Amino acid sequence: MHTDLVAALDIGGTKIAGALVDSGGGLLLRAQRPTPPQGEGEQVMAALGEVLEELAASAMWPGVRAVGIGSAGPVDAKAGTVSPVNIPGWREYPLLQGVRERTGGLPVTLVGDGVAMAAAEHWQGAARGRTGALCMVVSTGVGGGLVLGGELHPGPSGNAGHIGHISVDLDGDSCPCGGRGCVERIASGPNIARRALDRGWRPGPDGDASAAAVAAAARDGDPVAIASFERAARALAAGIAATATLVEVEIAVLGGGVAKAGEVLFAPLRRALRDYATLSFVQGLEIVPAQMGTDAGLIGAAAACRNLGCH
Template sequence: MHTDLVAALDIGGTKIAGALVDGHGRIQARAQRATPAREDGDTVMRAVEAVLGELAASPLWGRVTAVGIGSAGPVDASAGTVSPVNVPGWRGYPLVRRVRHAAGDLPVELIGDGVAITAAEHWQGAARGHDNALCMVVSTGVGGGLVLSGRLHPGPTGNAGHIGHISVDLDGDPCPCGARGCVERIASGPNIARRALDAGWRPGPDGDTSAAAVAAAARLGDPVAVASFERAAQALAAGIAATATLVEIDIAVIGGGVGKAGDVLFAPLRKALAGYATLSFVQRLAVVPAQMGTDAGLVGAAAAALTRTADATPARV
């Protein structure tokens, strides 16, 4: 990617982060606002416009060639709209049109947050050098994205690779998405904690009932905590193996809060994967932790904008 400068937005239910990012993935300026997630859609948009306004005040803004957006989903890149589950004021919200207007008619590229993190890990992180990769975010939910034949593969609406809603337990618990036994329903942080609590795990004196607290207990050998992580690992392994079998990825990268659990997650995950990824062309599949950290969404949104600029494709919407 050349040394162009792009603006990047990482939009979630808690914060709206913005940055100016160069062609080497380096952040040159930042801005951030809290997401007024319980307010109406235009109030949320004003927070986005405030972030863009702060970036536009930078002396570097004149070099910006495009804007990349990684947004909580669902997104519809073909329509330029977003309907984030955790921002109820935005349903079919015309984010691309509004951002383009706020950014002085620069071209705008929209992708989902899982796809953005995938773009970052492939460009600068753990999937660098791999032409076929799955990157996952395992935290409050489970999202993901794909790199196929060396290129980001967002799909027509920007949601391809959404591994959290592959069903891995045909008779499993109902998932809020409407299906049963989804990877997310078993492997997300809140579900790991819920399962441990239901099975009799009790938090320490601090009362922390998060998945991180369950991970700490598992590291100390608590059998209920260990079992909850093993069940999450099994669900992740089944979803990863299904994806690898379908599209021939050779690496799966796992980020997000649950991905930080270390061996408590990765040891049973690699063991379970060996039992699911059995065909010859998926047996060498590597599973590794993400490297990009909290700036992954911004760097990935920038990568999408830079790639679009390099392709010189006309604006989608």
Template sequence: MTTDLVAAVDIGGTKIAGALVDATGELLHRVQRPTPAKEPAENVLRAVTDVVTALTEHDAWPRVAAVGIGSAGPVDARLGTVSPVNIPGWRDFPLVEGVRKTTGALPVTLVGDGAAIAAGEHWRGAARGRTNALCMVVSTGVGGGLILDGRLRPGPTGNAGHIGHISVDFNGDLCPCGGRGCVERIASGTNIARYALAAGWRPAEPGGDATAAGVAVAAAAGDPVALEAFDRSARALAAGIAATATLVEFETVVIGGGVSQSGEVLFAPLRRALGEYATLPFVRNIEVVPAQLGTDAGLVGAAAACWSDPDTFLARGAAGN
């Protein structure tokens, strides 16, 4: 039987998704469960196992040649462990070992969720055809991954490009990661809403949307506090992008995640701030574009990372009849 599929798993603080993905990036079958992020480690693994088990029960499972996992991080691809900032029960948790109890001897590729999104957007999305790009997700957290010289560069542990935990304010708020003034602590959707509410903003209707999406609606309508919350987020993102570009050089930034759905409420101040921060000749005029793969970016990217991993069954050319 032909083995031409990857089982992809995308693990975040809100949801755990899985899919069977073919060599063109199409999702043949998709399942999803909520992440019990505040529960004990075993309960979170049980949710992952439920997703993977649902994939194994599909008729196409015998065609699966490998498993790709993109997880909130940090991750350690060498050890197969994860320590997501937003899943406190998982610290040095043996995720790959846990998944293998369901998938058996199939090769497993583990990368951080930012690297997975970068791989997906480079394969099928907004970074397709770009040689050097930073791909970011701005949602309840902020993550990223790097495409350099036309290839995903996840680094030794799978975390390279994790821009959310670059410090852009050394006297800033303490971040759950242990640092201060991290991009994520300022720019994430959670922290956009936190800042706006602390500054006195309230939804127009009692009981209305008090998340970053609600702040975005208010900003689009001209609310000054909401606009300031997004401008602050954009400046933190721009500072992190400029610092990263100075180190590794890229021409394009792709931004996805829930906050990116705010459109020009986010992108306009981001481009403006980037013009102020990225001033050296080799980092000027960085292209900023929205991601194209939406909520499936992590799944497509987990599969892409698996297809491109030189140690997997697929990449060694063993897939076939």
């Protein structure tokens, strides 16, 4: 029987996923529920409770020693609360307390989803063995996490590395976070698509107006689609360069749905980085795609739990 398992939770605006994860990062059992759209706090917690119940029904559950949570943010690891932008029913919601109550008081570690992704990529993915890394999720939002000195660096609240809300355009659009010209406001999937539509790009017969459709149009040479991705790439490059200059990371790892655009994003990103990462100690910064895929949140939640120690 497995005796050193972590129950990992990956909480986002679309789905709540759970898994039992062994000490080697193997996912032994999975459970998932949709996040209730516009749900009240307790409705969302009920969905999470169903995920935990499904995991707890397994004969392996007695081997679970702790719970690791990677949640859409912001999170407050000290207070044990979460206020995800894309889960309106959770504002300073006491998530740790709720999870402890549903798991018989097991120790729990809470980090932001970007930190969880960084933990996964550093443990088993593209940042494995690196001393300094910025790992990013570029999707519906833009999040990130840091590895500094060879260790995961979540910061006191669990949000360190949240690059999506670095301002890269002082006169840019207002961001839902309250800032202006944030990386996320330019480089997230919905904002890439919004800009393309605003400038005359139109979806094909299937009506798909997503960033993935814009990426496909860019591959086919559509100039408006190309320009939208190039602007997103410059925003990302500015944020990455600022982060690397501040804390001297050696590699930036990009995952998430927008990163699946491949060279439509990575080629202009690498070009733009040359304009922003100009100091000698950041000129060698590598930009690479993430390797952990859709399991990054779960594996990362388990890795953060093991690395940081559950509370």
